[in-house]
Amino acid sequence: MTLNEVVNIADLRELARRRLPRAVFGFVDGGAHDERTLRDNEDDFSRIRFAPRMLVDVSARKQAIDLFGQTLSSPLIVGPTGIAGIVWPEGDLCLARASAAMGVGFCQSTTSNASIEQVTARGRQGHWFQVYVQKDRGLTQSLIDRARDAGCTALVLTVDLPVAGPRERDIRNGFTLPPRIGLANAVDYARKLGWLWRMAGAPRFTFGNLDDPERPRQGLVTLAEQIGRNFDASVSWKDLDWLRGQWQGKLLVKGLLRADDAVLALQQGADAVIVSNHGGRQLDGAPSGIAALPPIVDAIGGRIPVLVDGGIRRGSDVVKAVALGATACIVGRAGLYGLAAAGQAGVERAIGILQREIDVVLALLGVPDINQLDRSALFDAPPLRNFLHGVTSEPDRARISAGRLAGDLDVQHETSVTKHVRT
Numbered sequence: 209m210t211l212n213e214v215v216n217i218a219d220l221r222e223l224a225r226r227r228l229p230r231a232v233f234g235f236v237d238g239g240a241h242d243e244r245t246l247r248d249n250e251d252d253f254s255r256i257r258f259a260p261r262m263l264v265d266v267s268a269r270k271q272a273i274d275l276f277g278q279t280l281s282s283p284l285i286v287g288p289t290g291i292a293g294i295v296w297p298e299g300d301l302c303l304a305r306a307s308a309a310m311g312v313g314f315c316q317s318t319t320s321n322a323s324i325e326q327v328t329a330r331g332r333q334g335h336w337f338q339v340y341v342q343k344d345r346g347l348t349q350s351l352i353d354r355a356r357d358a359g360c361t362a363l364v365l366t367v368d369l370p371v372a373g374p375r376e377r378d379i380r381n382g383f384t385l386p387p388r389i390g391l392a393n394a395v396d397y398a399r400k401l402g403w404l405w406r407m408a409g410a411p412r413f414t415f416g417n418l419d420d421p422e423r424p425r426q427g428l429v430t431l432a433e434q435i436g437r438n439f440d441a442s443v444s445w446k447d448l449d450w451l452r453g454q455w456q457g458k459l460l461v462k463g464l465l466r467a468d469d470a471v472l473a474l475q476q477g478a479d480a481v482i483v484s485n486h487g488g489r490q491l492d493g494a495p496s497g498i499a500a501l502p503p504i505v506d507a508i509g510g511r512i513p514v515l516v517d518g519g520i521r522r523g524s525d526v527v528k529a530v531a532l533g534a535t536a537c538i539v540g541r542a543g544l545y546g547l548a549a550a551g552q553a554g555v556e557r558a559i560g561i562l563q564r565e566i567d568v569v570l571a572l573l574g575v576p577d578i579n580q581l582d583r584s585a586l587f588d589a590p591p592l593r594n595f596l597h598g599v600t601s602e603p604d605r606a607r608i609s610a611g612r613l614a615g616d617l618d619v620q621h622e623t624s625v626t627k628h629v630r631t
């Protein structure tokens with residue numbers, strides 16, 4: 209299969225699988241423990257059905273949205289993904305440039321290979337920066353200062369990684385940073401000549417934001433070791449308060465799955481929350497992003513934007529998330545599969561595929577403007593959580609099968625959410 213033959217994100221994933229060494233593909237594709245949450249992220253989307261309206265004029269369609277005073281061509285943000293430079297040389301810059309070319313958002317990771325300054329100078333400007341609070345608070349402070357000086361428009365605090373997620377594919381594959389070729393995996397690497405060839409010409413492996421030129425470079429480490437040494441597991445709500453004081457731009461909190469946590473983030477001055485389980489890479493058994501979304505949307509009540517991620521592989525997933533109240537969706541692996549397939553062009557292809565799919569779904573749904581979407585566009589509107597997990601009550605089931613839609617069910621859902629937040 210070549211890039212020209214790619215039809216959807218699943219094809220891009222297959223290309224990535226063929227082109228990356230097993231350990232690198234496993235790092236991108238894998239999740240925590242039994243990967244149940246990883247699977248739920250995709251599966252829960254596939255359980256949601258649309259309630260299309262007919263005889264609506266959909267000859268002109270719009271999927272652009274406004275977020276923090278900026279227009280995005282689609283409700284999409286290429287999310288923070290660390291060490292993208294092992295997928296493709298200068299992977300962070302490819303992600304940044306592709307997102308700019310396609311008019312969508314981009315958030316750079318703390319653990320990117322490129323530095324904040326390199327992304328601003330050679331990737332795109334005005335991007336978002338994601339921060340993990342480091343044990344060395346001086347380093348955390350300097351990351352914030354550098355993001356401000358580089359003109360980053362938003363800071364994203366990721367809160368779901370106090371310790372490294374238990375990713376068993378990485379353990380089995382002996383995944384290290386930088387990747388190590390040894391006896392056990394030499395044959396596999398030898399079959400990925402394109403990747404080897406590209407990496408041979410790639411810049412030296414760095415953590416552009418974390419490397420200290422004053423300190424000797426560390427040798428090979430596992431991701432868990434890198435995180436254990438540097439990331440602060442004691443981070444708490446006090447740190448969000450501290451961060452709010454340090455950062456005058458937009459501040460987003462990423463990795464929330466509970467309505468009460470989202471309300472706390474709002475109360476502490478967050479400008480948006482991101483409903484996320486880190487792509488199923490942290491707590492296996494956490495709910496999917498899409499299942500956790502509706503209670504959080506209801507608790508936030510439109511006061512700040514609510515973004516969501518996890519399992520976005522189709523434009524229809526984006527449409528479902530927006531119908532459930534998300535302002536925008538973050539994509540992680542979809543962009544990385546594209547990156548592995550063909551660098552910047554592959555990332556652009558991934559975004560383009562999602563955009564084309566969003567467009568056709570809006571047309572078939574009878575909703576010409578994505579900003580008009582609400583829960584009435586879904587056949588199985590909330591209580592989604594119960595519905596997804598097969599515990600919908602008999603009266604709900606009867607109402608759903610009788611074709612009664614969102615408004616009716618929302619009332620019950622609202623009550624349970626309000627109760628949840630209070631307790």
Ligand SMILES: Cc1cc2nc3c(=O)[nH]c(=O)nc-3n(C[C@H](O)[C@H](O)[C@H](O)COP(=O)(O)O)c2cc1C
Nearest residue numbers: 287288289290317366486487517518519539540541
């Ligand atoms: C390879 C990889 C690296 C990631 N690195 C980070 C990171 O450095 N910071 C962060 O906040 N999230 C990180 N994430 C999580 C993503 O930002 C996002 O939450 C997740 O990938 C969304 O799920 P999806 O991959 O199914 O789209 C990473 C995800 C992947 C797949």
